[in-house]
Each structure stands twice: as structure tokens, then as C-alpha cells.
Amino acid sequence: MERIKLTIDNKPVEVEAGTTILEAAQKIGVHIPTLCYHPELRLEGACRICVVEVEGLRNLVASCVYPVADNMVVKTNSESVRRARKTVLELLIANHPMDCLVCSRHGECELQDLSRQLGIRQVRFTGGKRDMAVDESSHSIVRDPNKCVLCGRCVRVCAETQAVSAIGVANRGSSSIVTTPFNKGLADGPCVGCGQCINVCPVAALREKDDTERVWGALHDPQAHVVVQVAPAVRAALGEEFGMRPGSLVTGKTVTALRQLGFDQIFDTQFAADLTIIEEGHEFIHRLKNNVNLPLITSCSPGWVGYCERFYPEMLPHVSTCKSPQQMFGVLAKTYYAERANINPANIFSVSVMPCTAKKSEAAREEMQSSGYRDVDAVITTRELASMIREAGIDFANLPDSEFELPMGMSTGAGTIFGVTGGVMEAALRTVAEILDGEELPSLEFQQVRGFAGVREATIRIAGQPVRIAIANGLAHAKRLLDSIKAGEAEYHFIEIMGCPGGCIGGGGQPLSTDPEIRMHRAAALYRQDMLKKVRKSHENPAVKELYRSFLGEPNGEKAHQLLHTHYQARSRY
């Protein structure tokens, strides 16, 4: 590879040909402000915040797209650069509502950060402000086009990472907007509610539907018995909201915080994840033995399920009929738990804390009331829980640890790794292999399924038979995998698909970050938690065994089917 030598702000740097000025600058610690740039998305060069001066060129260039050349002399803070950068930002701000004090992204806004960083003290321009309706049609995502800065990051993530393209840029010039086709509600189009657009939005133009007020309402209602479940990926990320190092495992602090917030029972979605493995494991064994509807595809990720319903309806018979852990938990909270605790299920308000925005839509699906009530009453994201903890004045980082309540707080390491891509597959293999082999596994770590590659595949020998498995994370990768199956290029027995990059740890409800590495830290935290668990196989969870003995009966039995399984339907994406 050809090497290029240049200087940036008088510092020499040597990089490979094809590197952009921005990347070269990052390499030597020169910080160039950006807005439309995102390290995981196609380059756009739209916002011009990252302009720099290149000696010998008449115009300033956008450093995020401009490639380096030999002997190039770059200045990132010359007078003309500083002036242009400020003008560009002032022009962006001139169209912005500037309602920072009451904005959901106050303190977490890249536009605000840039304004502070560039020392903007006045805006010389008065621009037209948009006056468009805020789109609240989706259960998951709120879209406020008035705050949009047209960076296009949401459009790119929706198309490139998720292969959904629910939103695009419409109109031209100063009339350009990011919108849905015909300005309809997100709920009317192909949007699956994954929330990746929120994670990349620099401002508050995209945000989750805020359900915290409903949760506060239940907590303040003396009649309501409020139970809460916490998804695995939450404990690997919540600490980031309170200044803790990415990858901090905050399981015990989360439980303490929830108790201080006033929840009556604090349970663990991981309990239901273990239960999912028992149900899905038996479903797989049944399909494998009878050779029907293979490959079996996991159903835990509502972003994926929504995608399958809209883009691959012909694959729906392959999707496991198991409800997701959230919904299994929901139905059991208002049946099994209500019975045991002798509480009228009508008085139970069931909350779930999820790394996911699509979970809000999942909980709202019409069929999700097998308990006779709405199985899950409110879903809040990791970010929303953080905002509740802040509002309550809880010093999260310094909280002592405490334990989940029993029985639905008991879980295994297999339930923990549900939060990361490959984790559901690994958890399932731990159980399926032991059931079919009839003997204990020598090692529980299935290294073949771990990692972050978009699509991974492996062949595992179970009971002497080769079992072909595949794992996809991020919907564009899922699309690639499904297309290869449809084209007859690949055949599998069992597939795990998670809608978000990295799995739930990279979910659309997680703490905001533009650093792709953050997902690896969160995944490492979950694998660490798995190692620390005394029980690491779902079928050895004593609370799940007791659930079957005293309440459900057989795995995949009649009662299990009635409460824990569901159906899907093809949906139009137009």
C-alpha cells in the first residue's frame, strides 16, 4: 500500500493512500469538529463543519471526504477555517428552534457541543424555522423534523445498517427535509422501531417515545403493585449515563436504584431468557427430529421480527413461535407471580427496562395480553431509566449492590449473554447439546458463535450429527443471510438474528455514543457476568424448573403454548 506523507497543523503524519484528512488528523490527535460524519456510515460531506485549509487550494475542503496527498500542508485552525466553521454552524443554528432548556437532548446534543466548542456567542442570521407536525405515530420513536439539522445520519443508518429505509431526504435546496414518504407517520411505513436512527441523531429530531411519566404515575399510585424486569444489556451500559467507564457491570446498583425509585418487586428478564431457552430449545429439537420448518430462527428481537413481517413474510414459518423474554415475563408476572403472591393481576403494573425501542411496540402488539391483561404495561429504555434515576436525585455511581427478588429474579449465565449477538445461540446450544447428547458439556463456551462480524456461521456436532448454525446482527446483515438462504447458497438448521449491531448491547435505547468500540466493552461485561454466575445453563435454573413443576407443566406443553408462544403476520411496508 502506498504511503502518503503530509503535515497537519505543522505536525508530520504518514498514512496510507486513500485516507481522508480527517482520519489522518485523528491519528495524530488533531481534533477536527464534525457533524454529518459518523465512523460507521458512508461518507456524505454534507454539513461542511469539518472544513480545513489545504495549502495551494483556493477553497476550503471538507476533511471528512477529502483524501490526503503527498506533501499536503493542512491547517485546521487558520483564520479562514475558523471563520468558515463558525459561519456554517451559525447558519445551522439559525434554522434551529433553540429550545435547549426543555429539550430531551439537553446536555447530550452534538449541536450544543459544537456551539460551545466553537464559542458561538451570537447568531448573525435569522433563518426560517420549520413548523412541521411532530410524528408520534410510532410506539417506539418520535420524529421532530423541526429540530433536524439535515446531517442525514439517520437516513444512512436506516438504509445501510438496517436495510429498512423508512426515512429519506425529500425536496431540494432550502426546502430539504428528512421525512417519510408523503410525510406520513413512521407507523405507516416500513419502520421496525429499532431506534438506530436515535443513536446516530446528533440532536433531538429523533428520540424514543417517553414512557417515564406513565411509570412515575404507577409508582405514585398506592393501589398499583409495580413489578419491573431488567434486560441483560441494561446492566452492561447504564453506568455510562453516570460517568462510569464503558463496560462497567452495574447489576447490583441497578437493582438498588429501582428499589429506591419505589418499585415493589425487582425481577430479571434473564429469568425469562432462561425460560425462552427451554421453550425454544425444545422447539428446535422437535423441528430437527421431524425436519420441519428448518432453519429455526430466533424471535427475541422485535426489530428483527418486525423486519421479517415486512420484508421477508415468506420466512415467518421459520421464526420461533416463542415470545421474547420480555413478553414471557409479562404474562407470567400477571399469572404465575400474581397467583403465588396472592395479588389481583388487575392491580399489577408491569414495567420493563430495555436497551431497545422496538420493545415498546412489541409490548403494544394486540395479541400480547395472554394473561387476560396487557402483559407488559410500560417499557422504558436504558436512557429513560437513567433520566428517572437522575430526577430522583439518586447518586447511582456510589450505590451499594443489592439482589433481584426471587423467584423471577433468578437467572443463569446463559440468560445473561442473551444481550449480545451470538448469545442466544450459545445459550440454546448449552441446553440443546446436553439434552440431545445426554451428557454434560466439557466446556460451556462456544467460541465459534462469539464475535461481532455481521454474519457468522459454524457447524457444531450434537449427538454425532452436524448442526449448521448462523448468526446475524444488524438487519442489513440479516438481509444478506436470508437472501443467501433464499438463493439456495446456504443451508442451516438454526439461526440467531438480532436487529441491532452487536445485539441488544447496541440497541436503540442504550446510552448515546458515537464510539463503535463501546459495544465491545458492553459485550465483555456480559461475558464476564456469565463467567461469574454459579449456574450457567438455562435448564439448570432452579426457579425455571420450579415454574414448570408447579405451574407450566411440560416444555412446549399446552399451558406453555397458550402463555408463552405467539404468531406473526405479514405486514405491508408501503
Next chain:
Amino acid sequence: MDEKKCAGCSSNTTTDPRYQELAQVIEQYRDMEGALIMVLHRAQEIFGYLPEDVQKIVAKELDLPLSEVYGVTTFYSYFSLKPRGKYRIAVCLGTACYVRGAAELVSAIEKELGIKVNDTTEDARFTLEVSRCIGACGLAPVMTINDDVYGRLTPDKIPEILAKYE
């Protein structure tokens, strides 16, 4: 979903000959690079504008996201998402026409027809639009009505010209 009807609308796509023509156009361009623009162009000729259901059919048949199709149809001023009149007036607002009084022409037409730019008269006779430079700067200011070109215009000539179009 009723397969005979297009997604999300009630137009019967099997009996209306315009939809059959659209289907033929799509077949003709399907595998070509840049098929979208060509198909939309022809679709607008067939329907007079690009209704929502037509854009959905084009997206579905060309296997493109509807957001992409909508991005294209709203980007180019040539495409219209609203029904248009029998006669399409386009006043050139290119630089040469503009400095020679094109804005006054627009006002005169608005007054004569009682509509604003991008609107259509109630009798569906005229649609008033503005265009970028059409390359007839020597005749500035210029307007076109369908395929007819009128140059060296002044506001007082407008009523007489419009009267020619029944």
C-alpha cells in the same frame, strides 16, 4: 391484501388501462441502470402527475425503498405530485429572464388566473409553475405553455396568450 389493488389505495390496477401501460413501461426499463428516472418520467406522461399509488407500484416493482422514490420525485421540479391542468404554464426564472422582468409575468398570470405558483385552476385548465433556465435567454423573459414557447414577454401580453388555450 387484495392483490388486484395496489398497496394502500383503492385504484383498481387491473382494469384501468393506464396501470397496464405503467406495467409495460416498468418491464421495459426494469433491468436498466437509472431505470427509476426513466420509469417516473413515463409514468408522469401516462398519469399527468405522480400519484402516491403510482410511486408505490414503481418502488415495489423496481425493488427500491419508497423513501428513495419519494426523494427523487420531490427533488426534481419536473415531477409533480399533484394533478395538473390541461395546460402547464412554466415561467422561466433563470437569471436572464429574471432580470428582464419574469417576476412581473408570474404576478400577471397569478392575477389573470386567480391562482398561485404550483396551483391548478378549478376548471383544471391551467397549472402555473416556474422553471429554471430553459436556454432561450435571447428571448428573455420566456414562458412555455406545454410545448409552445413565448418570448420577449410583457405582462400586458398575458391575457391574450392565455385566451388561446381552451
